[in-house]
Amino acid sequence: MTDVVPTSEPESRPDFIKVDNFSFYYGRKQALFDIDMDIPEHEVTALIGPSGCGKSTLLRNMNRMNDLIDGVRHEGDIRLNGTSLYDPDVEVISLRKRVGMVFQKYNPFAKSIYENVVFSLRVAGRSNKAELDETVERSLTAAALWDEVKDRLHDSAFGLSGGQQQRLCIARAIANQPEILLMDEPCAALDPLATLKIEELILTLAKSFTIVIVTHNMEQATRCSHRTAFLYMGKLVEFDETRKLFDAPEKPETEAYISGRFS
Amino acid sequence: MKPVVSDSANPFSTTGRSRAGEPWVWLAAAGLALGVVMAVGLFLLILVKGSASFWPGRIELLEIRNGESVEKVAGFITRESERKDQDGKLHEEIQVFQGNKDLIGEAFRYVDRALIVKSSRPESLVRVERMEHGPAILKLVAVETPEGRVDAGEAGFDAALEAMEQQSAAMRARVMRIERKQIGAVSRKMQVLEGGGRSGSIGEAERDERRAELQQEFEALKSEAQKIDAELAKSRLTGTTVDGREMVISGDKLVGVFESNKAGFGRRLGEMFHRMWCFLKDDPREANTEGGVFPAIFGTVVMTLVMSLFVTPLGVIAAIYLREYARQGMLVRIVRICVNNLAGVPSIVFGVFGLAFFVYYVGGNIDRWFFADKLPTPTYGTPGILWASLTLAILTLPVVIVATEEALSAVPRGVREAALACGASKWQAIQRVVLPASLPGILTGVILAMARGAGEVAPLMLVGVVKLAPSLPIDDIAPFIHPERKFMHLGFHIYDLGFQSPDAEAAIPMVYATALLLILVVVTLNLAAILIRNRLKKRFAVSSF
Known part of the structure; x- marks a missing residue:
């Protein structure tokens, strides 16, 4: 379990998130072309690719965050544990409760550390003090932040350092115990030390959550993901176990990209 | 030989030194300096003249x-x-x-x-x-009280004079209390009685009996007030003017000697x-040219606060809908343009609107439904502080809407998305995250609205301001809040003193003093709002991104 080189858990479902022939359009511009991938449970799946390749678009479709943009349209389907995201019976709000998200730039709310963490419980209408307290401790501990902030839970979240704020955002995302955690370049705005901490955290969190992470940093993908998908120009080029993809890529584009010979 | 002319010889040439825009910097600085000099000069003039008075x-x-x-x-x-x-x-x-x-x-x-x-x-x-x-300039001769006469220069004259001043002040306060409160209460009871009688809730005989009782009470109070006045009139201050004429000032008229x-x-x-x-x-005296301006200060502050109470929720809700919910299309653009143009409509137009809509239409209907027994005497169907506040609320609505929209759109998208990603509904995201983050910006709008509203005079003249209204819109007589009452306003007071007073010359110092006071009241209101905003800013400061 604590192997540095990750292996799949035996009981995990291999197609926990099933992206099925998925295409996505911003107005007339097509951003994703017929993506097919099965993301297994309790693993870290990294999405890599050059800027504009559609990896963030794909990620943001997994909790329907792209619904906020006017004039978008999709074809195909994404299923979480068998249920379609686009099923008319699925409420976006309840869907997002199952899928936590961490953004590129840490974005805590203008509230206390405590209130940041319990935000998802508050909006779900839960206000039992004991439950909230327990959630705060559990989430902050899981985000490796508890020891640093336990004495100032009611201070403003903006008093924290950048890395701490990002870990607070992770704690916030996992507070309501989602099944999936989406991370959109979570270390892009952080220094190397903070990055290292978050990467360690990602591997630990994978025991409890299914994690999909978008990253520009290929070392990061090798360090903390079980599987890696390489996207290029809106198409899924290659999707395999991380080690295999980086050691022996099948497609020439993949090799060109990971060896830096890519324009 | 051709003389060599440097490119930068022309200060506005687009090459050389001036390409850096230095002439424009100077121009901008000069503009700012002019503005500052004018603002400071105006304030200093009012400050000096106002204090000097x-x-x-x-x-x-x-x-x-x-x-x-x-x-x-x-x-x-x-x-x-x-x-x-x-x-x-x-x-x-x-x-x-x-x-x-x-x-x-x-x-x-x-x-x-x-x-x-x-x-x-x-x-x-x-x-x-x-x-x-107004004031008298005299050489004092004597103080006469029921206890005896003390001539100027005699020992004990100063003490006698002071005692007389104090007695006058105390007695006047008592008379004022009787007239304002007790007689007011009796006459209100009388009104209620007449109203109840017309609607037939009590019998004719009983009504007559009660009316007689009230009448008696009224007479008793009145005679008490008169008795005090008569008592006061017994002490007199005599003096001579420089041209040798004698002047007698009775106790009920004396305010103070300096x-x-x-x-x-x-x-x-x-x-x-x-x-x-x-x-x-103090209350004003002598057609406002003497005495104080307390009712005007009170009216200005109350009107401004009530106005903010109306305009803030209305403007914020309107802005939230415009920015967050309405489909950003042609219609919303037109609405936005209309709102912005509303800010440019002359304020007197709002006054006319307020008079027609609030006073005559809304107020008239309220009277018909709830105060029918008092008609034709209007209760709400006449200008009053409530209608003035509402009119100014509409006048300042664009300011709040524009500021709120700006503040809402300045909230980073990441924060909104984070809230939604946590499973918040759109309204929850707005209410719990977006609104708190934009609160400082919204308050800036409210501050601007208050500043504009407090200084507005023209529309108020149509919807509730009067020259003299000693009974305040909020007092200690039930029901304590009287939104239908007319009120005094410092801005109108300035106009009234300067241009409507019988002795404009005597009123000049008062004009300056009142102007200074109006500025101070507006500054105080703004400072209070700014302090609140800064406290909120500290609590809700948003990260840079």
Whole structure:
């Protein structure tokens, strides 16, 4: 379990998130072309690719965050544990409760550390003090932040350092115990030390959550993901176990990209 | 040989040094400097003139050649000027405030400096503040009280005078209380009784009986007030004017005596603060040219606060819908343009609208439904502080809407998305995250709206401001809040003093003082709002991104 080189858990479902022939359009511009991938449970799946390749678009479709943009349209389907995201019976709000998200730039709310963490419980209408307290401790501990902030839970979240704020955002995302955690370049705005901490955290969190992470940093993908998908120009080029993809890529584009010979 | 001309010789050329835009920087700096000088100059002028009007001056005794005889004039020199007569000769002229309006008729007198034989400042002359006819300038002769007469110069004169002043002040306060509160309460009961009688809830006989009771109560109070006045009138202050006429000031008319020429710097300073305090706390007298402006301060503050109470929720809700919910299309663009243009509509137009809609339509209907028994006397169907506040709320609505929209759109997208990603509905995201983050910006809008609303006068003249309204819109008589009452406003007070008063010359210092006060009230209201905003900013500061 604590192997540095990750292996799949035996009981995990291999197609926990099933992206099925998925295409996505911003107005007339097509951003994703017929993506097919099965993301297994309790693993870290990294999405890599050059800027504009559609990896963030794909990620943001997994909790329907792209619904906020006017004039978008999709074809195909994404299923979480068998249920379609686009099923008319699925409420976006309840869907997002199952899928936590961490953004590129840490974005805590203008509230206390405590209130940041319990935000998802508050909006779900839960206000039992004991439950909230327990959630705060559990989430902050899981985000490796508890020891640093336990004495100032009611201070403003903006008093924290950048890395701490990002870990607070992770704690916030996992507070309501989602099944999936989406991370959109979570270390892009952080220094190397903070990055290292978050990467360690990602591997630990994978025991409890299914994690999909978008990253520009290929070392990061090798360090903390079980599987890696390489996207290029809106198409899924290659999707395999991380080690295999980086050691022996099948497609020439993949090799060109990971060896830096890519324009 | 061609002379070499540097590119930068022309300060506005687009090459060389001036390409850096230096001339424009200077121009911008000059513009700012001009603005600052004008604003500071205006404020200083009002500050100096306003404060100076409280400073007790010295009384000059002038002896003026008038043909063969010599005439004596005493008073405060208020202005010095030059005048050219028909022959083109220059005359130095001074304006003297000589008081004693009831004896002389004209409070001011213009004197040619060349005609002055002698001028002095005798210590015996004093300024007497009275309830009627403005101040008097006298040489005191005696105080007569029921206990006896004390002549000036005798031992105990000062004490007797002071006792008389204090007694007058205390008694006047009592009379005021009786008139305002008790008689007011009785007459309100009477009104209720008449109303109840018309609607038939009590019998004719019982009503007559109660009416008689109230009438009796009313008479009793009235006679009590009159008794106090009569009591006061028994003590009298006598003095002589410089031209030898005698003046008697009875106790019910006396406000205070100040020995302008005897007093040293300390006492004059004390007198100045005393006058400022009276200006703040007293009701106006003598067609507003004397006394204080308390009702106007109170009216201004209450009206502004009530206006903010209306405009803030309305503007914020409208802005939230416009920015967050409405489909951003042609229609919303048109609405936005309309809102912005609303800010440019002359305020008197809002006044006319307020009069037609709030006063006549809404107020008229309220009267018809709830106060039918008082008609044709209107209750709400007449200008009042509620309608004035609502009219100004509409006037300042665009300011709040625009500021709120700006503040909402300045909230980073990441924060919104984070809230949604946590499973918040759109409304929850707005209410719990977006609104708190934009609160400082919204408050900036409210501050601007308050500043604009507090200084507005034109629309108020149509919807509720009056020259004199001693009964305040909030007081200690049930039901405590009287939104239908007319009120006084500092802005209108300035206009009234300066242009509508029977003695505009005497009112000039009051105009400055009131203007200063209006500025101070607006600044105070704004400072309070800014302090609140800064506290919120600290709590809700948003990260840079």
